Amino acid sequence: MDPRVSLVTLVVADLEAARRFYVAGLGWEPLVDVPGEVLMFRTGERLVLSLWDERAAVEEIGPVVRGGTPPMTLAHNLGSRRAVDRVLDDAARAGAEVRSATARDWGGYSGYFTDPNGFLWEVAHAPGELSELLVPPGDEPA
């Protein structure tokens, strides 16, 4: 098995709230949109983020843990601290609860926001090799 992640699927209790946040709030264009079932976005080269309605999901995968903060985060990496602050402002305007960015022990700068279904996104600038690996060449530099 090669190291390959093709889709990240978040099992959501409220798919309509997810649509309001990601589509209406952030302006993301869906790749697939089946109301009441699934909403998908292209979030990278050969990478899709899928929001799967919990009722549909449990039929296929069985019960999942609910409530609290899920034991995972998604990170959105950027080329500068300024861009981090700007994206956190975007998320706040779209209705997310935001924890402001701060300098981190590992040398970067990041903050978090929580999406309407409780999933945590880290918005980060990681200088050095990780940034070269993760941030597209077109991004505003530091």
Next chain:
Amino acid sequence: MDPRVSLVTLVVADLEAARRFYVAGLGWEPLVDVPGEVLMFRTGERLVLSLWDERAAVEEIGPVVRGGTPPMTLAHNLGSRRAVDRVLDDAARAGAEVRSATARDWGGYSGYFTDPNGFLWEVAHAPGELSELLVPPGDEPA
């Protein structure tokens, strides 16, 4: 905010078990390996999968829900049904609990395995557009 996922971070209660499974079992080469803290793999173009020790994680993000199946899955997409069966066999040999692949309502073929920290991976062949979007050209065709 552009639709971009740079890292997927799984908060794990047992980082050593994760290392045994992903590194020793599946043969993945770490991008970053800090025992007791974090283990990272490159899992796509501008995409990293990070396994973050729970003790380190809760200091930064606060408590997370434990036990049961987390409300998310990772998918590993492949170019053929044969390849799906083969990868599920790989995962079983590496020690994962496997649910054999089956034809799905959405037209594809997929099975699941559970990693040592309870995270579900779907191993899938999705014919058509989704496959063209997700599966690298070098993959064995259907």
